[in-house]
Amino acid sequence: MTFPHLRLSANPHDRTGVRRKDQAWLDERWADPESRVLLVSGTRVRPVSGRVPWLSPQEAPEGLRVLLGEQGGRAHFAVVVPPGSVPGEKHEWFPLRGLLPHLATDGLDEAPLLFHALGLAEWLHVTRFCPRCGGALEAQASGHELVCSQCGRSQFPRTDPAVIMLVTAGEPGSPAERCLLGRQALWPEGRYSTLAGFCEPGETLEDAVRREVAEEVGIRVGEVEYFGNQPWPLPASLMIGFLGRAESTEIQVDDDEIEAARWFTREEMKAEAEAGTLALPAGVSISRSLVEHWYGDTLPGQW
Known part of the structure; x- marks a missing residue:
């Protein structure tokens, strides 16, 4: 695939x-x-x-x-x-x-x-002004470096690592296996996606997965497996995909970033996607790839 x-x-x-x-x-x-x-x-x-x-x-x-x-x-x-x-x-x-x-x-x-x-x-x-002295910045190196006209300090493009993860529970590959998706309050009804969040200073990517899932939906994650990554300059992120295995299943949403979260079996996901009551992210997103990798095939409908 x-x-x-x-x-x-x-x-x-x-x-x-x-x-x-x-x-x-x-x-x-x-x-x-x-x-x-x-x-x-x-x-x-x-x-x-x-x-x-x-x-x-x-x-x-x-x-x-x-x-x-x-x-x-x-x-x-x-x-x-x-x-x-x-x-x-x-x-x-x-x-x-x-x-x-x-x-x-x-x-x-x-x-x-x-x-x-x-x-x-x-x-x-x-990036308009020097963060050290507030001086004006001048572009150099064909737009890949900004140099302060006052203190001479250089600024370089930054990329923020963000983890995005599909969490699963149940016997892998069995009909009862489920994956966890969440939704934000601003999204249209039926729109769900994988959970995601930014890596904090001094934190490994795997621990960022566990922390974000625990903070957003109250699920405890154990094993974390790397899936792939995707440049996502919206405005300056690198989305790093993971598969996580849940050690608990009771959902407690934070009511801040996440309005609701659900467990989906493959059968439920297929039925709701075909009915149009479940809208998944677009095909170009790593979120879609994570979901279809777990599902094992392509799914209809997208944002």
Whole structure:
């Protein structure tokens, strides 16, 4: 079974990090009409005919040039401009979440480049001043480093590790085996997903799984097994998937992050998904992959 969330990272580009400060090489590749450029307005992209558009350098406006790397023998850049500084109505520009459905159909090869570009754009957007002295920051290293104009301290892009987990109980593979899903109060009726949360300082990923599940639904988790991971720059996360085995089954939701949680057998999950009363996350998410890995097949319906 091939998981969509893994296919989103299946064709990574060469990030050519050693070239980020090589101005002669950068100028040469920028002058090459075969190079490709993604225009980013703030943290958004304007799709054309349902696809992410790539321009030649000659077509790109002035802005912060970000080197993404090389793919298919071509250099790829992003040009980041202030919001509203290029043509197009506001509703025509989409954040990464709005672009994910296009990637799931025919844009899988572009996903790593897009994740890279918009992840950096998000970081540049929110990192305006030096956290040490408050001085202005200046972009260097093709957009991958910000240097304070006053104290000289460098800032680099940050990625926040987040655990996402499917917890199961009962004899593995048996009809009675169940998996645990939860829902937030803001979600439409019937929408459920796996539990997730951020890793705290000084904490292992496995202990983050156990703590988050205990905090959110009161379930005690024992064995924790690594499943896979997915870049998730919304705005700056790496989703790290796990399978956990429950040592208790009584649910006590925290009524803060989680409104309700349920145990589902495979039969219940299939019946409710087919009836449309259970909506699971979209196919490009690692949450969907975790659920269908446990279920053993694809399921109908999604957010």
